[in-house]
Amino acid sequence: MIDMLTEAGVSIRSGARVVDAVMRLDSTGPRISAVRVLGDKRWTVGKVYVDATYEGSLMKLSGVTYTFGREASTQYNEPSAGRLPVPNTTEATGWIHGDIWHCAFKELINPYVDASNTTLIPGVTGTSLPPVGSADGMVGSLDWRLTMCSMTNEQNVIPIPAPSQYNPAQYELVRRVLHAGWNPTGALLPRFTLPGNKSDWKMLAGGDSLAELVGPVAAEYANATWERQLQIYSEYKQYTLGLLHFFKTDPSVPTHVQRSMQEWGLCRDEYNRSGHWPGQLYVREALRMVSDVVLTEHDVVATEFQNKSDVIGLGAYTVDVPGPAQRVVVHGRVVNEGSIKVPYFCDPKVSPYALPYAIMTPREGEASNLLVPVAVSASHIGFNSIRMEPQWMILGSAAGMAAAMAVQSNHTVRDIPIVALQAKLRAGGQTLDL
Numbered sequence: 001m002i003d004m005l006t007e008a009g010v011s012i013r014s015g016a017r018v019v020d021a022v023m024r025l026d027s028t029g030p031r032i033s034a035v036r037v038l039g040d041k042r043w044t045v046g047k048v049y050v051d052a053t054y055e056g057s058l059m060k061l062s063g064v065t066y067t068f069g070r071e072a073s074t075q076y077n078e079p080s081a082g083r084l085p086v087p088n089t090t091e092a093t094g095w096i097h098g099d100i101w102h103c104a105f106k107e108l109i110n111p112y113v114d115a116s117n118t119t120l121i122p123g124v125t126g127t128s129l130p131p132v133g134s135a136d137g138m139v140g141s142l143d144w145r146l147t148m149c150s151m152t153n154e155q156n157v158i159p160i161p162a163p164s165q166y167n168p169a170q171y172e173l174v175r176r177v178l179h180a181g182w183n184p185t186g187a188l189l190p191r192f193t194l195p196g197n198k199s200d201w202k203m204l205a206g207g208d209s210l211a212e213l214v215g216p217v218a219a220e221y222a223n224a225t226w227e228r229q230l231q232i233y234s235e236y237k238q239y240t241l242g243l244l245h246f247f248k249t250d251p252s253v254p255t256h257v258q259r260s261m262q263e264w265g266l267c268r269d270e271y272n273r274s275g276h277w278p279g280q281l282y283v284r285e286a287l288r289m290v291s292d293v294v295l296t297e298h299d300v301v302a303t304e305f306q307n308k309s310d311v312i313g314l315g316a317y318t319v320d321v322p323g324p325a326q327r328v329v330v331h332g333r334v335v336n337e338g339s340i341k342v343p344y345f346c347d348p349k350v351s352p353y354a355l356p357y358a359i360m361t362p363r364e365g366e367a368s369n370l371l372v373p374v375a376v377s378a379s380h381i382g383f384n385s386i387r388m389e390p391q392w393m394i395l396g397s398a399a400g401m402a403a404a405m406a407v408q409s410n411h412t413v414r415d416i417p418i419v420a421l422q423a424k425l426r427a428g429g430q431t432l433d434l
């Protein structure tokens, strides 16, 4: 990719965090006139800006309307929006709007530290839930995608560092799930084998999302300051290092599991700018722009394809909130709430849908030279179908072409000739209709 950018004469500044934006009012409304990156006093001036971050950093700095968390099901009349029914309770009876059982605890887990039933064990964050379908600030879990190296590859393996402050009590929930009979071997074994005796790990993906960052802190990340986001990254890294240590050493972990965990380390040749640990959290959803058009469940879970006049590509994926939004107490047991697949995971029959250009452009009267191809204007449910690599590539490619057209023709991003953009996309091989 860097070769392609170099060939096109694009200069790249990496590690440059945009922290400030200056807005200017002209006849087209507010525009971003310059941005500044952390540690640099100079301002960088552009005609058009593309914010391709999950965090919607520049969108937020430029005063564009945004949201985060889950809308109420009444807001856009979406059947699967808002707080979801809790699996294994009467709430779930008759629920037909998607698979909510994906990471439900099958075992009955006591949520309290002791028999006084007053203090919750770590990771369980509440004892009451608002009605099904209510809005809240929750999002699906955050996690890591670790690349691990087998101890047999002595040239490349680095021992997993010990956590800075290990507190085994923090992992009481995992201990109780193990005690209830959960066999973690499948979830802990390398899932995706890579050359060089490496493994791509989505840790505990099959284990009730026990390794994931769930609940209020995951929700807080979305709209937190950058400093707080960095703090959440560090705290969660320490938590995960502790969990790996727990699986290697805790007496509650079966010996064969301890041994299999001891067979893995970090890779010397991976993530070498961030201590061989991913430099970024696996953020599935953070901020979402609210523009004139908001893509919702009705758009992404349609039974029949319906095209849109400003289509810039086609998407197709299950609505997939893989990890739960929260882990709370219902009827005296720990439950995971918020994971959903609509209709169900990787359904090959999912019908394609049109991705409209308007989900990348701010409302009239807001930053008229900004394109937002990641934190797009979509509901929580709509976004969790869009948030996949093929769709990001389609949106990113259209945003790049639209930005060039806006620069060349002196149009605002909303006013570029959409038919000309579609012709360019088609000429480049993009599919815009079925």
Ligand SMILES: Cc1cc2nc3c(=O)[nH]c(=O)nc-3n(C[C@H](O)[C@H](O)[C@H](O)COP(=O)(O)OP(=O)(O)OC[C@H]3O[C@@H](n4cnc5c(N)ncnc54)[C@H](O)[C@@H]3O)c2cc1C
Pocket (backbone or CB within 6 Å): 016, 017, 018, 019, 052, 053, 054, 055, 057, 058, 144, 145, 281, 282, 283, 374, 387, 388, 389, 390, 392
């Ligand atoms: C661990 C993981 C597993 C995934 N698995 C799958 C999968 O199986 N299938 C699938 O389809 N998709 C998957 N995804 C989603 C998909 O891979 C990612 O969404 C995609 O790679 C994101 O690429 P990107 O270039 O759009 O965003 P990123 O790579 O996140 O790039 C955004 C960049 O913006 C930078 N940035 C943020 N804020 C600022 C700022 N203020 N100033 C300047 N720069 C800033 C960030 O540092 C980052 O470099 C996964 C994502 C992750 C992280």
